[in-house]
Amino acid sequence: MRKFLTVVAALVLAVVLVIGIGQWVNRGPDDSAGPGPGPGPTRTTDPEQPATCPDYQLFAAPGTWESTPEDDPIHPSSRPHSLLLNVTRPLQEEFGDGVDGGQLKTWTLPYAAQFRNIQALREMSYDDSRNQGYARLEGEMTAVHESCPATRMILVGFSQGAVLTGDLATAIGNGHSTVPADAVAGVALIADGRREDGKGNLIGSPDVTGIGAEIALSPVGALVAPIVPGASMRGPRPEGFGALQDNTLQFCAPADLVCSAPRDIGNAVQRANDLIDANKVHAEYSSNGTVVEGGTVPEWINNWVRDIIAEGR
Template sequence: MKKILTVLGVLVLAVILVVGVGTWLGGRGNENTPPTGPAPAPGETTGAEQPASCPAFEVIAAPGTWESRADDDPVNPTANPNSLLLNVTRPLQEAYGGQATAAGADGGVKVWTLPYAAQFRNINALTEMTYDDSRNQGYSRVSDELAATHGACPGTKFLLVGFSQGAVLTGDLATDIGNGNGPVPADTVAGVSLIADGRREDGKGTLVGSPAVQGIGAEIALSSVNLLVQPIVPGATMRGPRPTDFGALNDRVNQFCDPADLVCSAPRDIGNAIQRANDLVAANGIHARYSTNGNVVPGQTVPQWVVSWARGIIDAGR
């Protein structure tokens, strides 16, 4: 009985760490959501002419839990001034103007930040939207934005960036797009960067830096004990791994994970969870520190790397 309680205690700790990111940020079941509308085949484009007013690139950023709000401004988000992805979107807006501009000879760049609930109902916040509903809302809104831009601007290329809950839904969407089930053709997506993806696993996308990552995403690690998780975080289905890799996008997806971050590097089995319990307690703030942690990508922070990566693609493609 003591061992069972110890295991359950570690699992409870794991879930609380996953949902407790907002404390350090200063803020307060099913498979991937099916896309709406007909899905284009991988690589298929409409061949329609690109209007001169369209951006050459659109950067879509999906913030993490408690870093967004459903009614936030997607061009100038203010929901959480400590949002990690502001360290990506603001430099890109400063470099390229932020909104869709006349394409002209140089092309324009649109920077769009997902406005969604970004909540995670748990035993300490039972009035919040469930993780499943929040994630699905985010998936749907990014999907709609992609479809709307592609419908009006078929030549526009997309760069997708997500953190934490935003990385999970962005990774789910990239999986669908790369396998021909998404709202836009795979060849319109120039690249994807996922920071602390809760469904991260080896071989799906490219892990940038952090060669010492030994764990897997929390949704995968906790999927076998989903029923134990539900009383703690009701409506947060631990769905396990994504059904496939990123398909046509697999070599265009970057993954970032601190080896001590439980969200993307959770223990692979319960035995390891017990052995690492003290380590998990010591490392519980790591998930919130990608904007200052210089150890994930040597010599720079993850947001700095992502900004350089995005600028390289944009400058080469304009």
């Protein structure tokens, strides 16, 4: 019994530390809904494309406390230290904002990005925040596809944004979304809380041995609930990314507990005392040069986006 309680304590501690990420940073729908509507639509092969439509549109979904519902999606400014600004700003400097057409338009998801917990009970719950972000992202992608059917889409998400983006990529790839899979050129998920081996392609460090926090904590969800009310630990994505499997990239620092939480009892107990310091890495993807070769994760993603555009994928 003592060993079991030690393990539970270590896992719950991981949740508490995820809550604490905000001090380092800037100070989709529930699976129970059942299967989607069936096979998704197919991208028009020879559409009439308005001149104001971009060739590509990048959708960026920021992490917890890195967005607000009223922010400007083209030129976001409410969270100046948001990690994904290191992706969108360099691309805008190179390609322009794309509002009048061109090669690339960048659009940053404005949503609550909150995480109700015992220290911030007035915030929106994680589930509600994630669902709001999912609905807004899918709605915008659907609108873009309807008005600009030849525009190719690229998705990038971080942390909570990576979870909802990964959930949407799962729905799209398995035909459960209004967005067709063949309209999506690529998906990049940074620190995905539902990351699982074999689901998408892990880029960078081979030392990532853990699993997403929502998977690791799902067996003790009832114990987590009082600490983070309204935060469902939903486990893995059973369907995987479907048609988007090969085009979905996962980025995870080995010590980041959000995407690489301990798998077993031994690791949980061993790492329990190191979680606070180790979890700083969750906020350091824009400066950590050890996750991928040749630079940081945002720099790698920017080069990946440039390659997609140059190669016409």
